[in-house]
Amino acid sequence: MKLYYSSTSPFARKVLAVSIVTGLYDNIDRIEAAPHPIDRDVSVLAHNPLAKVPTLVTPEGLALFDSRVIAEYLDANTVAARVFPQEDGLRWKALALQSLSDGILDAALLIRYERTARPENLRWPLWQERQFDKIVSALDALESDQHAPSHAVDIGTITLGSALGYLDLRFPDFVWRSGRPKLGTWFESFARNDFLLRTAAPVPKAA
Ligand SMILES: N[C@@H](CCC(=O)N[C@@H](CS)C(=O)NCC(=O)O)C(=O)O
Missing domain, CATH: 1.20.1050.10 (Glutathione S-transferase Yfyf (Class Pi); Chain A, domain 2)
Known part of the structure; x- marks a missing residue:
């Protein structure tokens, strides 16, 4: 899967941290983007009409955003710990x-x-x-x-x-x-x- 992110984005940091806890970090190709509310990054726009990061593209080609949805996706596919408590x-x-x-x-x-x-x-x-x-x-x-x-x-x-x-x-x-x-x-x-x-x-x- 591919993750459009920015190294200073706190929302991207959240999903990257979740990917580490869920054991999926190494399955993610990280693509550094340049999100901006005025100058939209066209590489992100191609997958997400809001052109915001984080945006995840799954192996099936499904684009997921925002950080909450990506976190849930990673949690649902965890190979290590879960981050959404069940109780x-x-x-x-x-x-x-x-x-x-x-x-x-x-x-x-x-x-x-x-x-x-x-x-x-x-x-x-x-x-x-x-x-x-x-x-x-x-x-x-x-x-x-x-x-x-x-x-x-x-x-x-x-x-x-x-x-x-x-x-x-x-x-x-x-x-x-x-x-x-x-x-x-x-x-x-x-x-x-x-x-x-x-x-x-x-x-x-x-x-
Ligand atoms: N609710 C979104 C917020 C994402 C967001 O605002 N990301 C910023 C970077 S930290 C962005 O892409 N800004 C570009 C824009 O506002 O168009 C999430 O949880 O992912």
Whole structure:
């Protein structure tokens, strides 16, 4: 199978991490793409009308997106561990954490595109602030006992690991660990997992 991805995409990182846990990483040809909301990558567009990564093309030629669907596909074809828990209680918790973490990433991507893709004279600071508010509320929830992540490896914790890694990569001035010691400690430990170490984005070069 072929995966259109970008080495800095947190959604692609999530599915690559899932491919490692499910034992399918070596079955995937990785094709580096250049996703962009304005300049669409035609190689991805050929398989996915949304031209977003990750996009997976199965051996049968079926194009799958988005990251949630690809993660389910890999889980259904696992030759190692599963990432979608089967037991109801654990399953809903993992799916809810995946949604919360994807929501952090959706807001972070909107800010990133506002800063890098939109012309300066068209930017709206309040838009960015409100997206940041979503991220802050989500992180505060994750610091609380009610939503604290476990150390189990599942679709929820993998997505959260990718999301926090993306905040460090693209928003180094946003000190999200401040006031959130439990979440910071969780990430310090969870980020040592092989599937996150192997999928980390290259460190950006200094300008
Ligand atoms: N919900 C999608 C989001 C994918 C996404 O936004 N990917 C970004 C790269 S991180 C992208 O392809 N952006 C190009 C665009 O917005 O057109 C998923 O879970 O895969």
